[in-house]
Amino acid sequence: MKLVIVDYGVGNILSIENAVKRLGVSSVEVSREKKVLSEANGLILPGVGAFSTCTDKLKKNGLSEILTNLVIFKKKPILGICVGMQLMANSSKEGGEFKGLGWIPGKVLRINAKKNLPVPHVGWNEIRVTKPHEVFKKIVIGSHFYFDHSYHYSCNTKFVTATCKYGETLNVAINYKNIFGVQFHPEKSDLAGLRLIRGYLNWIKAC
Numbered sequence: 441m442k443l444v445i446v447d448y449g450v451g452n453i454l455s456i457e458n459a460v461k462r463l464g465v466s467s468v469e470v471s472r473e474k475k476v477l478s479e480a481n482g483l484i485l486p487g488v489g490a491f492s493t494c495t496d497k498l499k500k501n502g503l504s505e506i507l508t509n510l511v512i513f514k515k516k517p518i519l520g521i522c523v524g525m526q527l528m529a530n531s532s533k534e535g536g537e538f539k540g541l542g543w544i545p546g547k548v549l550r551i552n553a554k555k556n557l558p559v560p561h562v563g564w565n566e567i568r569v570t571k572p573h574e575v576f577k578k579i580v581i582g583s584h585f586y587f588d589h590s591y592h593y594s595c596n597t598k599f600v601t602a603t604c605k606y607g608e609t610l611n612v613a614i615n616y617k618n619i620f621g622v623q624f625h626p627e628k629s630d631l632a633g634l635r636l637i638r639g640y641l642n643w644i645k646a647c
Contacts, residue, residue, distance in 0.1 A: 441644065443468045444480035446507065449497045451486025451524065452627055459627040460484075463638055472501050482644035483507075483516060487523025491532040491548060491591070494523050495540065508541060515618045517647045519575075519640050525614065525621030526593055534591050544616045546595030554607035560590040561606050567613070567624070571601045574643040575620055576613075578635040585624035585632055587612075592623065618647055 443460060445453055447470045460468045469476060477483065485507070487494050498504045510516045520528055529540040532548035540548070553559050564584045569576045592610045602613035602622075612623040620640065626633035 441465065441467060441481045441641065442479060443482050443484065443641070443644075444477055445470045445484045445486065446477070446503065447472045448494075448501045448503050450494055451488055451521070452625065453486055455625075455627040456484060456486055456521070459634060459637055463634060463641065465641065472503060474506050477506060477510060480516065482640070482647075483510070483518040485518055485520045485524035485527065487521060487525070487527060488588075489523065491523060491526055491534040491540075492536070492538045494527055495538055498527070498541075504541060508543070511543060511619060515647075517618045517640075517644045518620070520619075520621035521627070522589060522623060522625060525623055526591065528614070528619060528621050529593055529595070532591065543619055544595060544599050544614055544621070546593050546599070546614075548591045549594050550591055551589070551606065551610065552608055557607045560588060561610075562588045565604045565606060565624075567602045567604045569602045569613075570597075571615075573601050573615055573620075573639075574646055575615075575636060575639040576601065577642070578639050579632065580635075583632040583635075584629070585612075585622075585626065585636075586628040587624045589623060593621070
């Protein structure tokens, strides 16, 4: 299996690469080259920081069209992490109105935290799997994952595979066909995170 982490100048790429290698996958590569991305069995799209910064960097590196072709038309499996997941939406309200990749219909909105909860939502939180999926097959009920975000993905529940409670119910994992995204950071989530990445690797084989 060849796994490629999309390098467009943002994201915890080294942490993700190390997490994948801990699972025994030696053929993991970090690249933005079209040929390398095309040869991958599966992709990981990281992302940290502002939505607009990430979209600008994707466009600057010519990756928006390349990834859309690979994911939407060639059905290559992809895992989006944090802002990498948010980029899959139609748009984001972070700092204005910005267009996303539009892979899974939805909008990225600011967290409306209640009970005086701070925003950004930083730290460990329990997720609730709402729809069975191969990626979650190894996840234990009550597992906690590490979060660091101020915005969340609002979309139709048919695309939602997991949620968490933070004042309101937030969508923290989404799926449509060969596309999967998580709001939390599996690469920072210890054993639970490794189990999720293992689930993604198994899903690539199934795809």
